[in-house]
Amino acid sequence: MSGRLPRGVLERLRTVDWYGDWDKANSHRRSRALLMREYLRRAALWARAYGAETEWPFFDVTEYAAPGFEPAPGLAAELEEYVSKLGAPSTRRVCRGAVRWAALREGAAEPSxxxxxxxxxxxxxxxxxxxxxxxxxDLYGVMIPHGNLESHLDAEPFLSLAPSTLDALDSGSEGRISYYAKIGEGYLRSSPKGILRRRLVGRESETYDEAFTRNLRWEPTEYLRPYKLYASGHSDIGLVQITEVEAAAFIESVMGKPAGIRPPG
Structure with a gap:
């Protein structure tokens, strides 16, 4: 909880290596891309709500949600000292915005x-x-298009923000990845029996098939091999192609289950 309070947010920002950790950025490139897209979506919603479309995407929401609001003087001074050392103007704006937003929401009874x-x-x-x-x-490991406000308003929400879920998405994620859900009687796309992924690596598109197993990690599987995978995303039986966001939701659901309850391997 302290990481959501204004001083906690400032301390989190102070731990960020803004310029040097390229290996870390690259190893988390999939989750970082998803997180940036989710920020762009949320920022678009707030920009539309407060008529700040021209300021999207990297802006201080509090300036529009609560004009005239200021954090406690001590915190405000520390914040300005910190952001003054950051290079890019857009980074300064969103870091200032994150702390000011936390200060605005501190003690709020209802979620925003x-x-x-x-x-x-x-x-x-x-x-x-x-x-x-x-x-x-450029996220230093992957680049994503800017898009526009309208396209991000319509984007699929990415709500699976637990670090363990993000780590699972990043684990061994080299190559071009397609995700599949095991469906059937009693198992819908929204609550599948399990999920799998197919990775195509390198110029020769070497194929690696993996399942997210009861051990809560990706492990090799032969399950995909017997079935023909169609462009529609369906297989001969029991599989349907899903998005990375849907895969993350499944991972988060099983990560949060009590010990002993695991996805089928």
Whole structure:
């Protein structure tokens, strides 16, 4: 909980290696891309709610949600001293915005709606530093398109923010990945029996098939081999292609279950 309070948010920002940890950023490239996209989606919702479309995507939501609000003087002074040392103007804006938002929400009885705009961005920072803005948004390991506000308003929400879930998505994630859900009687796409992924690695597209097992990690599987996978995302029997966001939701659901309850291997 302390990591969501204003001083806790500032301390989290102080631990970020903004410029040096390229290996960490690269090892978390999949989760960082998902987290940045979720920030862009949430920022679009807040920009639309307060008529701040022209300020999207990297802005201080509190300036529009509560004009005139200021954090406690001591915190405000520390915040300004910290952000003054950051290089990129957009990074300064969102870091200032994250702390000011936490200060605005401190003690609030009800959660904000739309969701906390800065939660995914803080996690992204902690998983390998910042970003740079050029033709694409460069996350130092992967680049994603800017898109526009409308496209992000319609994006699939990514709500699986537990570090263990993000680590599972990043684990062994080299190559181009497709995810599949095991479905059938009693097992719907939204609550499958299990999930698998197929990774195509290198120029020769060497294939690696893996299942997320009862050991809560990706392990090799032959399950995909007997079935023909169609462009529609369906297989001959029992499989349907799902998004990475859906895969994350399944991982988070089983990670949170009591010991002894595990996905089928």
């Amino acid at each position: 709606a739309p969701a906390d705009p800065y939660a995914p961005l803080l996690l992204m920072f902690e998983r390998g530093g910042g970003y740079s803005i050029e033709e694409f948004i």
